[in-house]
Amino acid sequence: MRLVVASGKGGTGKTLVSTHLAWLAAERGLDVTYADVDVETPNGHLFLAPVVEREHRHTVLLPSLPFGHCTGCGVCHDFCQYNAILPLPDSVLIFPELCHNCGGCVRVCPPAVLSEVPHEVGTVREGRAGNLRFLDGRVDVGEPRATPLIQEVLRRIDAGTLAVVDAPPGTSCNTTAALSGADRVLLVTEPTPFGLHDLRLALQLCRTAGLPAGVVINRADLGDDRPLRAFLEAERVPVRAAWRYDPELAVAVARGELAGRRVPWFRDAVEHLLDACLAPQEDGRS
Amino acid sequence: MNGRLAVPVRDGVGLQARLDRQLGRAAAFVVVDLDGSVEPVYLINEGVQAEQGAGIGAAALLLQHGVTAVAAEHFGPKAEQALRAGGAALYTAPGGLTVAEVLERFRAGTLVRHELKVY
Structure with missing residues (x-):
């Protein structure tokens, strides 16, 4: 099953959610891959501290005379x-x-x-963090072509295993490429006008792509969550998890640590989220 | 005077059409034969809706029609590169002029040559 964690707005907590889901799934003994395809700013490795086993320079073909x-x-x-x-x-x-x-x-x-010549666009890394298989992509600075690199990272996910994909923010080609092949989507948001505005766009993208999406509300007690809740209810979008702001989480994130290791209530919250993600869906899709 | 002058245009027809601010996404182009041996041509810019590279598409269209000079308000970097590669001379024309006025200034030699920018 491929679970894609996306958001619309940047900075809502995609990497927080995706690294924790992957880590806790691995703790349960599941064969799980964390794939960071936020290739312009891939930072999931900072939390998971993987041992990188292979690095591969990815190329695309360009015409030449x-x-x-x-x-x-x-x-x-x-x-x-x-x-x-x-x-x-x-x-x-x-x-x-x-x-x-x-x-x-x-x-x-x-x-x-005319013939084709290879052109390097970025680096794909493969490794392990404990029981977790780790993948990420890093596009070269100045390179406008990120989607081939995203597709290359996704291609390296083993079929039949659980994969948690950390998507780039927004609704552009990069996000669309990250969503391709998703079985389920989690959209991470926050109760601010910005979070809601960009969530609407991300939801529209998921619906256009025919992908079932649930929502995670991060920092749910900051701002006013009433417009967000009203929107989600009207659109019948399930809330898979919602949790409060806790300075302890912010401290862990700022240190590049998995917050769930030091904040027990947060670990429990993500365990419940993982249960919800792995459970059969309401609409009967697996 | 030999060659063909192209002007990106927005509204109006023939020599009364007005200069479009844009080149790649201009509504159309008027191509004038400078020795008057061929009637002016009005080319609809199909590339106006192009997802990207409209300037290159426009340059290809103009070069295909034997354009040797282009007068526009502004040249995008790719359109400029493409037109120069095709050997066209580029001139900057002030906005709001009609094709007839651009042509008049071109013949009088008062249009400013668009210099090659070094990025």
């Missing part, structure tokens, strides 16, 4: 949906930052003079 002989026919340009290739009289100008690596231009090139 290595030996010339271009006839300037423009077929590649007509094929490209992203305007990443400009035909000139006897060559092409390639805009790599616009390329989505489909390889189409190379395949349609009539004189077959």
